[in-house]
Amino acid sequence: MNDACKSRKKLFNFFFRIRNVFLISFCCIFFYFSLPKELSAIDSGLGENLFKNYCAGCHINGGNIIRRSKNLKLSSLKRNGIDNSEAIAKIASQGIGIMSGYEDQLGDKGDQLVANWILEQAQKAWVQE
Ligand code: HEC
Numbered sequence: 001m002n003d004a005c006k007s008r009k010k011l012f013n014f015f016f017r018i019r020n021v022f023l024i025s026f027c028c029i030f031f032y033f034s035l036p037k038e039l040s041a042i043d044s045g046l047g048e049n050l051f052k053n054y055c056a057g058c059h060i061n062g063g064n065i066i067r068r069s070k071n072l073k074l075s076s077l078k079r080n081g082i083d084n085s086e087a088i089a090k091i092a093s094q095g096i097g098i099m100s101g102y103e104d105q106l107g108d109k110g111d112q113l114v115a116n117w118i119l120e121q122a123q124k125a126w127v128q129e
Contacts, residue, residue, distance in 0.1 A: 044120070047113040047115075050106060050113060055114065062118075062121055072118055073122060077122055085119050088115035089114075089115035090111070092115055093106060
């Protein structure tokens, strides 16, 4: 057996020995993605953080410190026809009236995450558990 062949064999043996590491990682990844509840809890946490960082300044507890009537309570969202997460996400990223958009700060999908969280809170009347 020449040297090239030996080192190839060594390499093969190395991968053969660490194959369990691959198997276990694949199982972990699969397990992670098969937990929709856990995932949405993480997403919800992200939405909450985004809200605290970029929205709560004016919309503390779902209110509006500048235009009281344009708050995030369910009745107000319904009145203004934005009681769905798509409409809220659009406002979060593009802004509305005198409120500017937060597209750059929210990043990819951030608008959707924060909108879902807001809608969830509105449905619970902004009462924290
Ligand atoms: C600097 C203060 C400020 C910040 C920060 C802010 N908003 Fe607003 N928001 C306003 C004002 C003012 C209005 C009313 C705008 C108008 O109609 O002229 C408003 C309106 C809204 C409305 C419409 C509410 C309704 O009942 O019609 C939504 C939804 C909303 N904001 C979501 C958000 C989200 C999501 C964030 C964070 C990404 C955010 N806002 C951050 C000031 C702010």
